[in-house]
Amino acid sequence: MSAESARAPRRLPRLVVGGRDLTVEAGFTLLIVAFVAVAATTSDSFLTPVNLTSLLKQMVTVGLLSLGMLVVILTGGIDLSVGSIVAFAGIVTAGLAADLPIPVAMAVGVASGIAFGLVNGTLVARFALAPFVVTLASLTTIRGLAFVYSEVPIAPADPAFLDLGTAMVGPVPLITVIMLAVFAVGGVFLTRTPAGRSIVAIGGNAETVRLAGINVRRHVVAAYTISGACAGLAGVILASRVGIAQPSVGVAFELDAIAACVIGGASLSGGRGSVRATLGGVAVLVLINNLLNLYGVQSFWQQVLKGLIIIAVILVQRVNRSRG
Amino acid sequence: MSRLELRDVHKEFSGVEVLHGVGLRGDAGDVIGVVGANGAGKSTLIKILSGALPMSSGAMWMDGERVDPRSPHDAHDLGIRTVYQELSLVPELSVTENLLLGAFPRRLGLIDWKAADARARELLVRVGFGAIDPRERAGRLSVARQQMVEIAKALISEPRVLVLDEPSAVLAGADLEALFALIRQLRERGVLVIYVSHRLPEVLQLATSIVVMKDGRVIETLTPGDTGEDELIGLMAGRRLEQIYPARRDGHGQVLHRVDGLTRPGEFADIGFELRAGEITGLFGLVGSGRSELARCVFGAAPAVAGKGAHRSPAEAIEAGMALVTEDRARTGLVLGMTVRDNMSLTTWHSTSRGPLLDVARQRRDVAAMVDRLQIRPAGCAPMPAVHLSGGNQQKVVLAKWLLRDPRVLLLDEPTRGVDMATRVEIYRMVDELARQGLAVLLISSDLTEVIGATDRVLVMHQGRITGELRSADTGEDEVLALSMGRPA
Known part of the structure; x- marks a missing residue:
């Protein structure tokens, strides 16, 4: 009979707490704890305050980009322009910091991201162009504009420019708190507001949503605008954190953002994805980078390993889902 | 063995x-x-x-x-x-x-x-x-x-x-x-x-x-x-079926929707009819007659080129109290990957919010009440993705989505396609009950027995035009079929 029971249906255990399936959250927690455990036991420098603070700061840029990307991916679209928006928002903010009060300069940087997102969204929704093509074009256009604004890096003289990037809230960097707040708002937006639910539904079946009397175009424009805003904010924060804005920064950032969403279980065809799991995806990505750095792995090998680890995580999820 | x-x-x-x-x-x-x-x-x-x-x-x-x-x-x-x-x-x-x-x-x-x-x-x-x-x-x-x-x-x-x-x-x-x-x-x-x-x-x-x-x-x-x-x-x-179709309704009320001279070239031309409170109007046509296109146009999903009685957008139609159950559940009726609860609340998200947030408690109550009222199976389906439901139950979810809006004019395009006899009977009863509550119903069907049996009046379409309007009680399948093929009855 033992051979029989080996063939009997096997079910992966699912963690259900109070009627909610927390398997994914538990999986990420486990994965992150495992990473941290490995890192802490194999590297002396991992658990140092300097490294942990730097980890929390590194999460911010990719985190903000991933949240915006998730909103776009949920509609069934993609936003390739976020890396260029990071560069543009940063360089404009740094450039204006000489003449304007710093908070105003930073607001302009974020606003530039919103404006680019609005253009992306309008082209996708009003003119029914493919998101991949539209944002590929804006990727190169916005990058060009960043260089047009300034070919050379700008480092504002006013030390107040660094305040945002260096301030601490207790043991946690302010920018990490900001990112977590953005995720919290994003989570409520996508699960608890009509607009957020509409965005998820559009990715599932846009025609059904249209026939339910919901303005599909406006919601698609909103999704790209949110992504642009997140990218603008990420650019401003990055410039403030490093103290210098470069027109060349942010190349291929969009790929990390997409990877974080996908690791978090988002479907690139839209309609499926979670804010919490995306945050988990961000943590996993940043931990991988940090670990490989601590081990002193050569940067080209880092790219190779990162790619392989992403594939592995996604494979595990796929197996998990098809068994569920 | x-x-x-x-x-x-x-x-x-x-x-x-x-x-x-x-x-x-x-x-x-x-x-x-x-x-x-x-x-x-x-x-x-x-x-x-x-x-x-x-x-x-x-x-x-x-x-x-x-x-x-x-x-x-x-x-x-x-x-x-x-x-x-x-x-x-x-x-x-x-x-x-x-x-x-x-x-x-x-x-x-x-x-x-x-x-x-x-x-x-x-x-x-x-x-x-x-x-x-x-x-x-x-x-x-x-x-x-x-x-x-x-x-x-x-x-x-x-x-x-x-x-x-x-x-x-x-x-x-x-x-x-x-x-x-x-x-x-x-x-x-x-x-x-x-x-x-x-x-x-x-x-x-x-x-x-x-x-x-x-x-x-x-x-x-x-x-x-x-x-x-x-x-x-x-x-x-689970019970004996006394009869398939409920008794006909009489004493129809006021006109709730009027269509006049409605035209979309290549689909239909010069269409005119009225939908009255308490009446179920059938619309019969063969494939290619323009019946579904007409419904979509009246609902505002496709613009009319000439004539009156078509809404300019689905949002406007819904605001005016109209609902459209489309013929293709998977492509235009449901978001299959979303839960039954989300699908049912699709039409009411914006009207039942408290401040910027959805009223989740009310949503849950409304959905549970609909699952119960329409006998949707399995009974605990609210958190399930709609794709896991059977065809008939999916159809009920689509219907529920619209009933939550309390419509006055209900357009049903092939509501019993791919639905078994027992569920059909339930749907006929439900639609009858709605009409008796004062709704105007347009029942589009390519099923001859149904389009006569479940209605009070039948419109027949042939190649984009209405070729006949008959009282259901006085007509038969042969007459409706002949008109739908462009032959005088």
Whole structure:
């Protein structure tokens, strides 16, 4: 009979707490704890305050980009322009910091991201162009504009420019708190507001949503605008954190953002994805980078390993889902 | 020793159990007819048999051996072949290629097309479908012929168990006769056939035993000689059906929607009609008559070129109290990947928010009340993705989505397509009740009996024009059909 029971249906255990399936959250927690455990036991420098603070700061840029990307991916679209928006928002903010009060300069940087997102969204929704093509074009256009604004890096003289990037809230960097707040708002937006639910539904079946009397175009424009805003904010924060804005920064950032969403279980065809799991995806990505750095792995090998680890995580999820 | 035996099979989706210990037994040469209302669990059972879904618990035995197909491929290896309602042929490839895919006869390493065509033809003749030309592209065959190719394909590897899911839905006349002859031939060859169908007369004629499913259980196993259609319907519905259509309504109220001179070139022209409170108006037309296009236009989903009575957008139509249940649930009625709860609240998200946030508690209450009122199965379906529901229950979810808006004018496009008789009756009752509450209903249907039986008045369309308006009580199928074909009645 033992051979029989080996063939009997096997079910992966699912963690259900109070009627909610927390398997994914538990999986990420486990994965992150495992990473941290490995890192802490194999590297002396991992658990140092300097490294942990730097980890929390590194999460911010990719985190903000991933949240915006998730909103776009949920509609069934993609936003390739976020890396260029990071560069543009940063360089404009740094450039204006000489003449304007710093908070105003930073607001302009974020606003530039919103404006680019609005253009992306309008082209996708009003003119029914493919998101991949539209944002590929804006990727190169916005990058060009960043260089047009300034070919050379700008480092504002006013030390107040660094305040945002260096301030601490207790043991946690302010920018990490900001990112977590953005995720919290994003989570409520996508699960608890009509607009957020509409965005998820559009990715599932846009025609059904249209026939339910919901303005599909406006919601698609909103999704790209949110992504642009997140990218603008990420650019401003990055410039403030490093103290210098470069027109060349942010190349291929969009790929990390997409990877974080996908690791978090988002479907690139839209309609499926979670804010919490995306945050988990961000943590996993940043931990991988940090670990490989601590081990002193050569940067080209880092790219190779990162790619392989992403594939592995996604494979595990796929197996998990098809068994569920 | 049974050819196939299922014991105590359970299946759950997202924590909701949809099969509660189903058992099934059949010997070589048997034909098991499986009947049940939509949502009874037939489709889930088939998917488990064919390896497309894993069972949550339970056991399956074949010829005395414990088996556990984990994928369609496993099921093939075990000799279980399934022909689904949906066609899976590659339309660009020839019948031969579709049949022999992956097993072409070769000569000098290249495919020997002459031998391949010959083998395909021989196969088709053997199963009684010799009328099909193996060199034809599959996409050019009629749906009925494509279905026959599917069945032939399933028989290539001499299966031990053949599962047919609504095989006759698209077959008629000689094709249907060929299918029946084939099933008798398979019986002699010792194949166990599992025949799932809504068409009870066929099941009674073909099956050696009939399994009646209801609410995820097998509630009765009958022998065709000892039972009849009435008993089966009664068992499926859980009650005897006094009559299919409710009594007609009279004393219709005021006009709630008026259409005049409505035109969309290439689809319909100069359409005029009125919808009154308390009245169910039927709209009959053959394929290509423009009936669905008309409904979409009135609802504002496609702009009118001339005439009055069409809304400018779905949002405007909904604001005016109109609702449209479209004919294609999967493509225009539901967001299949979202939960039943989300799907039902799609039309009310914006109207039931508290501040910027959704009123989740109210949403849950409303949805639970609708699940209860429309008897949607399984009863705990609210957190399940809509895709896991059966066709009839999906249709009820679509209806619920609109009823939550309290519409005054209800446009129903083929609301009973792909829906079993018991659920149909429920839908007719529901629509009747709504009309009696004062709604104006337009019931678009290509089912003659329904379009006359369930309505008070019938509009007939032919090639984009209304060719007749009849009182349902005074007309007959022949008159409606004649008008729909452009002939004077």
